[in-house]
Every structure is written in structure tokens, then in C-alpha cells.
Amino acid sequence: MTNLSTIQPVTHDLGAFKVRRVLPSPGRVMVGPFIFVDEFGPATIPAGQAMDVRPHPHIGLATVTWLFEGAILHRDSLGSVATIQPGQVNLMTAGQGIVHSERGLPEQREQAKPMFGMQTWLALPDGLEDADPAFESLADLPLIEDSCVSARVIMGTLWGKTAPTTQHAPTIYAEINLAPGGSLPIDAEADERAVMLVAGEASIDGVELAPYTLNVLAPGIAMKLGSTLGGRVMLLGGGAFATPRHVWWNFVHSRRDAINQAKRDWETGQFPLVPGDSDEFIPLPAIPLTNSD
Numbered sequence: 001m002t003n004l005s006t007i008q009p010v011t012h013d014l015g016a017f018k019v020r021r022v023l024p025s026p027g028r029v030m031v032g033p034f035i036f037v038d039e040f041g042p043a044t045i046p047a048g049q050a051m052d053v054r055p056h057p058h059i060g061l062a063t064v065t066w067l068f069e070g071a072i073l074h075r076d077s078l079g080s081v082a083t084i085q086p087g088q089v090n091l092m093t094a095g096q097g098i099v100h101s102e103r104g105l106p107e108q109r110e111q112a113k114p115m116f117g118m119q120t121w122l123a124l125p126d127g128l129e130d131a132d133p134a135f136e137s138l139a140d141l142p143l144i145e146d147s148c149v150s151a152r153v154i155m156g157t158l159w160g161k162t163a164p165t166t167q168h169a170p171t172i173y174a175e176i177n178l179a180p181g182g183s184l185p186i187d188a189e190a191d192e193r194a195v196m197l198v199a200g201e202a203s204i205d206g207v208e209l210a211p212y213t214l215n216v217l218a219p220g221i222a223m224k225l226g227s228t229l230g231g232r233v234m235l236l237g238g239g240a241f242a243t244p245r246h247v248w249w250n251f252v253h254s255r256r257d258a259i260n261q262a263k264r265d266w267e268t269g270q271f272p273l274v275p276g277d278s279d280e281f282i283p284l285p286a287i288p289l290t291n292s293d
Contacts, residue, residue: 003218004207009039012289016051017043017115022196022214024247024292031216032192032238033122033169035061035245035252036290039198039212039234041116042069050104051115055274056282058094058121059262060129060245060253062168065090066154066175067117068198068232071108076100077272080135086117088139089154089165095124095131097262101277118198118234123245123252125169130258138165148182151175156238158187170239175232176225178202183226186217186235193217193237200231209233249288 007028009020023030023037031037045051051072065072065084072084076092077099084090084102092100104113124131142161144151153163156172163173172190178200186193186204194216197209205223209215209231217223217237225233243254251259265271267284 002207003205003221003223005216006210007214007216009212009214016045016049017041020212022212024290028216029247029292030123030241030245031194031214031236032190032240033125033171034120034236034238035123035247036119036121037196037214037236038119039196040119041114042199043115044112045104045115047110047112050109051102052104053102054280054282055099055101055277056250057097057099057262057266057271058250059097059258060094060124060251061121062091062093062124064120064122064155064173065102065117066120069114069116071105071113073103073105074100075274075277076135077274078133078135079275081276082135082137084137087141087152088137089141089163090137091135091165093124093131093134093166093168095128095133097265097271098133099271099274101274103277120173120236121252122168122171123241125241126243126254128168129253136166138163140164148179149184150177151184158235159184169241172235172237174235176235178225178227178231178233180228180230182230183224186223186225188220188222190237191219191240193235195225196234196236198232198234200227201229202227202231202233245292247290247292249285249290
């Protein structure tokens with residue numbers, strides 16, 4: 001009997017790069033607080049093109065952007081402006097409502113540039129779903145190293161190190177880079193855990209990991225991540241939610257009426273604008289690509 005269950009990605013080809021989505025999936029909506037997990041790239045965006053995600057709204061969640069390669073310009077309705085770069089976590093808490101855009105850097109538009117990273121959403125726990133929106137960007141994150149392993153703790157406490165990133169609910173999130181022959185224990189403290197191979201080769205307890213597949217680990221069992229040839233693996237999870245969450249487009253909430261109100265508010269222009277990026281927006285879709293119901 002295996003201690004893994006797997007979720008295959010759904011791939012969306014955006015032209016300049018591909019996005020692979022594993023959560024929410026028909027068989028599973030969440031792993032800990034993670035309710036949306038996208039991996040994008042690796043790719044080279046041609047000169048004259050850029051990532052151009054126009055302003056769009058969120059409620060009831062926190063977005064976590066993590067890059068391996070490339071750079072993204074973040075703007076939001078709080079007035080936050082940040083250049084997202086590798087090694088830096090950007091946490092945007094939507095709460096009762098926020099609007100943001102993610103675009104390529106203007107100075108890089110006319111040159112080819114790499115793009116490779118993770119976009120994840122964390123559902124906000126009961127009592128914080130309608131909190132005030134907030135944004136933080138942190139680069140001083142704990143690094144665990146030996147001769148064959150480098151692990152960056154993005155959120156939570158792992159291997160005796162704690163990231164300074166705000167946690168709204170118990171969360172673990174890390175980027176693990178294994179040199180050939182490297183290994184690392186995956187402890188069992190978190191209620192729910194999963195790993196995704198994003199480059200190279202790796203296995204957990206001897207089971208080979210397929211690229212971009214989310215491998216959900218059985219609870220309560222310490223396991224060992226290793227690599228023969230070298231690889232990069234994302235570890236994510238945290239505390240299990242007792243109250244179910246609904247997902248519709250960019251909205252997450254325990255109450256469908258809150259999501260329906262957000263739909264109306266976006267259609268009628270009730271959300272705030274993004275300073276410096278208010279001329280465009282993504283309209284409410286008739287049928288969203290992200291829908292848990």
C-alpha cells in the first residue's frame with residue numbers, strides 16, 4: 001500500500017508559457033490551507049511580449065507568489081508596488097476584497113526573459129475570511145543547507161527554522177533543491193502535506209515523483225525525500241480545515257452568498273481600483289476555469 005495519492009495537473013497553454021494546475025481538483029479541493037496551486041514555466045517569453053495579468057479581484061484568500069526565474073511587477077488596490085524576484089515571497093491577503101495586477105517589467109518588454117515559478121492561494125480560516133486586505137514582501141527567509149541539500153522555508157516552521165512570513169492558519173511551504181545523492185526528511189507534524197517535483201528527478205520513500213504532479217502524503221507518517229540525479233521539489237501543506245471552502249473564479253469563501261456578492265460587486269464596479277494600473281481589467285467570466293462546486 002502506497003503512502004502517496006497523486007493529483008495530475010490540468011495544463012493551460014498561454015502561448016508564451018504553460019500553466020499547470022493541481023488544486024482545486026475534482027477529487028480534492030485543499031491540502032492544509034492551500035486551495036489553489038499553479039506551476040508555470042519554465043519558459044522564455046519572447047521580446048515584445050510579457051506576462052500581462054490585468055487587474056482582477058480576490059476575496060477570502062491570501063495569494064503567495066514564488067519565482068525560480070524571472071521577475072513580475074505587482075500592483076494592488078492598497079497602493080502596493082513590488083518587483084517579485086526569485087528568493088522573495090510575496091503574500092497578498094485579500095480578506096474582504098482586493099484587486100491586483102501582475103505584469104512583466106516595462107524595462108524588459110523588448111528583450112527575451114525567463115519565467116518559472118509557483119502561484120498558490122491559501123484559504124483564510126474561519127474568523128479571518130473578511131479581514132482587512134494586506135500585502136507583504138519578504139526576502140530574509142531561512143535556508144537549511146548541507147553538501148547535498150538546500151531548502152528555503154517560505155512559510156511556517158520546518159527543520160527547526162521558522163519563516164517570518166505571516167501565517168493566517170498553520171502553514172508549511174518550502175523549496176527544496178537536492179544535489180545528486182541528496183536526501184531530506186519530511187516530518188509528520190503538519191496535518192496535511194504534499195510535494196511537487198518541478199525540475200530534475202526525485203523520489204519519496206523510494207517512489208519516483210512524476211514532474212508537476214501533486215503527491216499528497218499520508219498523514220502522520222514521517223517520510224524521506226531523495227534524489228539520485230538532482231532535483232527541485234516544492235513542499236506544501238498545513239493544518240486541515242474543519243469548514244469546507246467554495247471556489248469560484250478568484251473568490252474563495254465558506255459562504256456561497258459571499259462569493260455571489262463579490263461577483264455582483266465586480267460587475268458593478270464596487271471593488272477599488274489599482275493605482276497606476278486602472279485602465280484595464282479582467283471581466284467576470286461566464287464559466288470560470290477555477291470552480292470547486
